Amino acid sequence: MSLNLEPTDLEMLDGRHGAACQFAMKLLVQYAQMLDAAKLISVVGAHIDGCLYHGQASLDFAERLVQLGGKVRVPTTLNVASLDRLHPDLYRGEKAIATQARALMDAYEALGCTATWTCAPYQLPNRPKLGEQIAWAESNAIVFANSVLGARTTRYGDFLDICAAITGRVPDVGLHQTANRRGQIVFSLEQVSPAWLEDSVLCTLLGFIVGKITGSSIPVLLGLPTGTSEDDLKALGATSASSGRVAMFHAVGITPEAPSLAAALQHQAAEQTIFISDTDLQEALNRLNTLAVGAKLTAISLGTPHFSLAEFARLVPLLTGLQCHSDLEFLVSTNRSTLAQLEENGWLQELNRFGVQIVVDTCTYITPILRQAGGAVMTNSGKWAHYAPANLGVTVAFGSLRDCVRSAVEGSVWRE
Amino acid sequence: MARIIHAKSLVAGIAQGTAQKLEPLSFWGGFDSRTGCITEPSHSGYGMCLSQKIVVMESGRGSSSSSSVLAEAIRLGTAPAAFLLLEVDTILATGALVAAELYQLECPMMVLTAQEWAQLETGMQLRLESGTVFIED
Numbered sequence: 126m127s128l129n130l131e132p133t134d135l136e137m138l139d140g141r142h143g144a145a146c147q148f149a150m151k152l153l154v155q156y157a158q159m160l161d162a163a164k165l166i167s168v169v170g171a172h173i174d175g176c177l178y179h180g181q182a183s184l185d186f187a188e189r190l191v192q193l194g195g196k197v198r199v200p201t202t203l204n205v206a207s208l209d210r211l212h213p214d215l216y217r218g219e220k221a222i223a224t225q226a227r228a229l230m231d232a233y234e235a236l237g238c239t240a241t242w243t244c245a246p247y248q249l250p251n252r253p254k255l256g257e258q259i260a261w262a263e264s265n266a267i268v269f270a271n272s273v274l275g276a277r278t279t280r281y282g283d284f285l286d287i288c289a290a291i292t293g294r295v296p297d298v299g300l301h302q303t304a305n306r307r308g309q310i311v312f313s314l315e316q317v318s319p320a321w322l323e324d325s326v327l328c329t330l331l332g333f334i335v336g337k338i339t340g341s342s343i344p345v346l347l348g349l350p351t352g353t354s355e356d357d358l359k360a361l362g363a364t365s366a367s368s369g370r371v372a373m374f375h376a377v378g379i380t381p382e383a384p385s386l387a388a389a390l391q392h393q394a395a396e397q398t399i400f401i402s403d404t405d406l407q408e409a410l411n412r413l414n415t416l417a418v419g420a421k422l423t424a425i426s427l428g429t430p431h432f433s434l435a436e437f438a439r440l441v442p443l444l445t446g447l448q449c450h451s452d453l454e455f456l457v458s459t460n461r462s463t464l465a466q467l468e469e470n471g472w473l474q475e476l477n478r479f480g481v482q483i484v485v486d487t488c489t490y491i492t493p494i495l496r497q498a499g500g501a502v503m504t505n506s507g508k509w510a511h512y513a514p515a516n517l518g519v520t521v522a523f524g525s526l527r528d529c530v531r532s533a534v535e536g537s538v539w540r541e
Numbered sequence: 542m543a544r545i546i547h548a549k550s551l552v553a554g555i556a557q558g559t560a561q562k563l564e565p566l567s568f569w570g571g572f573d574s575r576t577g578c579i580t581e582p583s584h585s586g587y588g589m590c591l592s593q594k595i596v597v598m599e600s601g602r603g604s605s606s607s608s609s610v611l612a613e614a615i616r617l618g619t620a621p622a623a624f625l626l627l628e629v630d631t632i633l634a635t636g637a638l639v640a641a642e643l644y645q646l647e648c649p650m651m652v653l654t655a656q657e658w659a660q661l662e663t664g665m666q667l668r669l670e671s672g673t674v675f676i677e678d
Contacts, residue, residue: 151642180613
């Protein structure tokens with residue numbers, strides 16, 4: 126199949142919309158050809174992951190676009206960066222890298238992106254609507270946008286994300302097209318016991334299992350409790366995109382493109398049906414959790430993806446009358462606007478009193494923030510549990526929010 | 542005489558090296574661009590150095606930041622010499638395209654059919670040239 130470009134695409138390619146637009150369109154066209162796309166389509170927004178510093182190449186690319194006069198054409202949000210610019214003292218890495226990381230953040234702002242610095246752009250106002258075409262990067266944001274919002278994005282990565290923002294165009298492939306959003310593998314919870322269905326870490330464990338089994342297919346979850354919250358779906362998506370490559374899932378009766386199993390499957394037969402058992406959930410828990418009850422902890426880390434206001438509303442009451450053990454630090458990552466709300470409603474004071482350190486703009490597993498390198502850390506995030514051991518050399522205890530708070534008080538792993 | 546496999550080229554270029562079969566790897570979080578080695582403890586190739594190897598892998602996995610990590614590794618000369626994949630992996634391919642654009646350094650990438658991909662074994666001497674893989678005797 127050959128790629129048919131529209132007149133504006135060709136103008137961009139010819140350089141008539143500026144050198145940066147030409148550079149971006151050239152990369153997009155190569156990408157579209159790789160995917161055998163027939164045409165490009167317009168997007169209404171973009172979310173950029175390229176602002177996290179991964180080395181000189183990150184900066185060379187962004188500064189090239191700035192140099193060429195690049196500006197985004199659609200509203201564009203920015204993912205987490207390597208630094209918390211509100212709390213710069215938290216950064217414990219090399220000074221030279223911090224300088225480069227700051228330059229990278231400046232470059233993306235210079236391109237006209239909004240300084241949101243969050244991996245959960247779906248928690249910001251004006252989030253994309255059902256059916257809207259967008260170009261999002263960041264694996265957890267992609268899966269949330271497709272699954273929970275019903276907006277349409279394929280898995281954009283660094284570099285292409287900003288090319289889409291600068292041109293406002295993407296190849297018409299993958300999850301941008303209705304037919305490719307069909308559920309393929311059904312995961313039934315029919316055999317799961319009520320105790321597990323009520324467990325607050327159910328969705329994280331399901332995400333882990335689903336990611337391991339489905340690869341890049343589209344899973345359909347059948348039988349998730351009706352009280353499943355957006356934060357549960359966030360955990361499910363983020364974990365499945367870490368243990369596997371899930372870019373979209375359906376939850377029957379919960380997500381917008383799955384009012385029924387038949388609708389999720391687009392009225393075709395499921396390719397496979399898998400019955401999840403209590404044993405599967407226990408095994409997933411054992412895989413994520415590598416520390417025994419009573420093991421000493423050096424830190425608690427919450428907020429991967431960024432903690433929502435609703436999650437703070439669950440956390441704050443758990444802290445009442447308690448104090449974090451003096452041997453460990455308690456970090457919660459979130460975005461700046463949620464932090465502003467915490468200041469406004471007085472929760473920040475209570476969080477600080479307990480011993481919580483809020484982290485914004487970045488996340489504790491992608492940049493050196495933890496006080497003790499190679500320590501033992503407890504989290505309620507499947508994504509953090511998946512990536513932190515390799516990134517930070519830590520050992521991880523995984524548990525519910527309640528377990529994390531109680532463990533923080535004890536100074537060691539505690540389980541309900 | 543060399544056996545020849547024709548493949549779909551994702552990223553153009555010429556390469557030569559030893560094949561290394563890998564289970565899907567997330568370059569971000571699983572690979573250190575400064576050393577060229579696998580850093581994900583749960584990966585079966587943990588600790589292995591991929592520099593100058595021709596990586597034979599179904600596809601990449603995980604975070605969309607892998608593009609940057611690969612581009613940086615190509616810049617530093619620690620990256621694999623090439624990739625032979627079973628599925629189109631746009632995240633890895635983008636990293637290679639950008640490195641070619643910014644630094645004029647090649648890291649070719651091709652997609653093979655399942656049957657041809659399955660013929661490749663770790664240790665084979667391979668040569669890649671414009672959509673063709675030569676398996677040297």
